[in-house]
Amino acid sequence: xxxxxxxxxxxxxxxxxxxxxxxxxxxxxxxxxxxxxxxxxxxxxxxxxxxxxxxxxxxxxxxxxxxxxxxxxxxxxxxxxxxxxxxxxxxxxxxxxxxxxxxxxxxxxxxxxxxxxxxxxxxxxxxxxxxxxxxxxxxxxxxxxxxxxxxxxxxxxxxxxxxxxxxxxxxxxxxxxxxxxxxxxxxxxxxxxxxxxxxxxxxxxxxxxxxxxxxxxxxxxxxxxxxxxxxxxxxxxxxxxxxxxxxxxxxxxxxxxxxxxxxxxxxxxxxxxxxxxxxxxxxxxxxxxxxxxxxxxxxxxxxxxxxxxxxxxxxxxxxxxxxxxxxx
Amino acid sequence: xxxxxxxxxxxxxxxxxxxxxxxxxxxxxxxxxxxxxxxxxxxxxxxxxxxxxxxxxxxxxxxxxxxxxxxxxxxxxxxxxxxxxxxxx
Numbered sequence: 001x002x003x004x005x006x007x008x009x010x011x012x013x014x015x016x017x018x019x020x021x022x023x024x025x026x027x028x029x030x031x032x033x034x035x036x037x038x039x040x041x042x043x044x045x046x047x048x049x050x051x052x053x054x055x056x057x058x059x060x061x062x063x064x065x066x067x068x069x070x071x072x073x074x075x076x077x078x079x080x081x082x083x084x085x086x087x088x089x090x091x092x093x094x095x096x097x098x099x100x101x102x103x104x105x106x107x108x109x110x111x112x113x114x115x116x117x118x119x120x121x122x123x124x125x126x127x128x129x130x131x132x133x134x135x136x137x138x139x140x141x142x143x144x145x146x147x148x149x150x151x152x153x154x155x156x157x158x159x160x161x162x163x164x165x166x167x168x169x170x171x172x173x174x175x176x177x178x179x180x181x182x183x184x185x186x187x188x189x190x191x192x193x194x195x196x197x198x199x200x201x202x203x204x205x206x207x208x209x210x211x212x213x214x215x216x217x218x219x220x221x222x223x224x225x226x227x228x229x230x231x232x233x234x235x236x237x238x239x240x241x242x243x244x245x246x247x248x249x250x251x252x253x254x255x256x257x258x259x260x261x262x263x264x265x266x267x268x269x270x271x272x273x274x275x276x277x278x279x280x281x282x283x284x285x286x287x288x289x290x291x292x293x294x295x296x297x298x299x300x301x302x303x304x305x306x307x308x309x310x311x312x313x314x315x316x317x318x319x320x321x322x323x324x325x326x327x328x
Numbered sequence: 329x330x331x332x333x334x335x336x337x338x339x340x341x342x343x344x345x346x347x348x349x350x351x352x353x354x355x356x357x358x359x360x361x362x363x364x365x366x367x368x369x370x371x372x373x374x375x376x377x378x379x380x381x382x383x384x385x386x387x388x389x390x391x392x393x394x395x396x397x398x399x400x401x402x403x404x405x406x407x408x409x410x411x412x413x414x415x416x417x
Contacts (some may be wrong), residue, residue: 070415132390253401260404267411311397 047291054284061281069171069275072187073263075194078172092191096160104155113119130155133310137317142212146320149208153201154313157192161262161305164190165297188269192308193262195255202254205316206247222323254315261308265300270294277293351413359406366399 079086107122115123129151134143171187191197213222226243227236272293277286374392378385 028415136390256405256408257397257401260408261401264404264407307397311394314394 014166022280047287050287051284054287055282058283061249061283064279064281067275067278069267069279072171072275073189073266074173076172088172088189089191089194089197091170092160092163092189093197096156096163096191099163100152100155100159103159125155126151128310129313133313134317137314138321142320142324146208146212146317150316150320151311153205153316154309156308157201157258157312158306160191160197161308162301163263164193164266165301165305188266190262190266192258193266198255198258199251201258201312204249205254205319206251207318209319209323212320216324250315250319254312258308258312261304265296265304269297269300272296281284285309336388348414352410354406355410355413359403359410361400362406363403366402367396370395370399 011218075087077085077087078091104122107119110119112119130143133154134147134150138146165188167186167188169184169186170189171185174185175182176185210222213225216222217225223240223287227240231239243291272289274286274290274293275287277283370392374388374395375389381388
């Protein structure tokens with residue numbers, strides 16, 4: 001995609017959308033306002049009534065100690081092959097990789113002068129990656145060289161997070177019985193909710209910015225570049241070790257940030273969408289917490305999935321820029 | 329003698345359980361306090377900055393989300409430590 005093309009295409013749709021939107025909205029602005037209020041009241045009524053009704057009907061079944069919530073994240077080997085065993089995380093990794101490649105190649109092969117919604121969305125992502133993530137943090141030469149890497153990281157992490165929010169029948173711990181067929185129950189899991197995958201991505205980033213720094217300044221120059229200019233003597237040695245330590249901490253913070261965000265999101269959705277009720281044995285509780293579960297699900301899908309990918313890619317670009325910068 | 333030993337063992341087990349719960353509570357709770365304060369400061373300052381210089385809105389918004397995600401992650405460090413204490417250690 002060339003600059004002119006992206007700019008031209010990006011500029012076409014907004015007026016279209018702007019013309020369309022006020023039409024129906026302005027025409028019937030007043031009637032829906034009342035009905036919205038009514039619908040909201042009705043929903044709240046159904047919610048509170050449901051809680052009372054369910055509690056009256058089922059009451060409390062006592063604590064359930066047989067259900068272990070941490071087993072939702074346990075990795076059972078489905079195909080045993082030593083290091084190359086296939087388990088849930090590997091399946092999600094493949095799903096994310098296939099989703100990234102297939103969707104991007106499909107959109108790239110069907111570029112049109114008048115883009116449809118999907119192409120517009122992908123172009124917005126492309127512009128974000130090119131102008132904000134790489135262009136904003138790297139100089140022009142570095143940005144051109146590292147854009148494919150950073151763009152792929154961004155897309156892969158985003159797709160991996162998003163695939164994780166689709167319920168798939170992958171929980172082999174608990175089976176459900178449908179007409180005699182025991183299929184695994186539906187569960188949420190993401191490749192990035194496992195520490196190994198963010199750690200490998202972080203190692204990749206660490207390796208590439210160290211490599212880029214050494215290529216730009218030479219091995220000794222790179223190590224010298226860790227010390228800020230103007231610091232000499234014993235202080236320089238201290239700062240040097242501090243900087244080396246902070247480089248290693250970057251590995252930890254990059255990987256744990258992504259892993260913990262996704263894991264905590266999955267955990268809280270799990271608890272709000274029923275696990276709490278299962279553990280405590282109060283079925284009314286599931287009905288009580290499900291609105292929070294839906295809200296958190298929307299928050300995770302709408303914001304956290306893309307935001308974490310954005311952060312990972314932006315920090316990669318910042319580290320790459322810092323490694324080649326002349327002055328620390 | 330026997331009964332005393334059993335009592336001591338039972339108390340020790342209960343104490344370990346209580347310690348795990350406290351670990352999860354402190355990890356999640358104090359982590360949320362710190363991150364909450366941090367996120368509040370970030371959004372407050374971003375609003376302040378945008379009202380002062382509305383023409384810088386896009387740049388400030390990008391930095392704001394960067395800061396938000398970096399601060400929010402600190403909550404998860406605490407939460408993961410708490411979960412480790414409660415379920416794994």
